[in-house]
Amino acid sequence: MGIIAWILIGLIAGFIAKAIMPGKDPGGVIITILIGIAGGLLGGFLGKVIFGVDSIDGFFDLSTWIAAVIGSVILLALYRLVTGNRRHA
Template sequence: MRRHVHHIQRVEDSVGIIAWILIGLLAGAIAKLLLPGKDPGGIIVTMLIGIVGGLLGGWLGKVIFGVDSIDGFFDLSTWIAAIVGSLILLVLYRLFTGDRRSHRHA
């Protein structure tokens, strides 16, 4: 019986990780729509920012507000946290990489 319970928990954890990756990808796309502009790295970097931003948003929601923002894939708090986290990371990314592109010489 214990093996069965552990197997179910591993499957749920795997589904949770996949769900957060999907949420992060979509949150990154939404963040990009809210903050349009050219970013170095293109779509790959935007996707990575979305994934990490989604996780950051979930963590910040829990630490700052004491809210478990990863209650479910379809909960509004999950999506708000992921989008806010993605927006924060996108702004930080632009701050740290924006000046490098403008100072290059041909």
């Protein structure tokens, strides 16, 4: 997949992750895109290691989107843990 496809998947997966885990996050759209892109990579890696499947096959494959959203939710939770104490500073 090209870089534009990764950015689009990242944007959508990041927004879905924020919808699944509502709440305030420090950061905006750029952080959402970065979490989504990294989440897609993390989800694909975990799918391959844990289940032995190649989950990042193409833009229109359901497994690509599921992996991206699951990875994004994991990274969003970690991001909130790391930045949670800094909001009150």
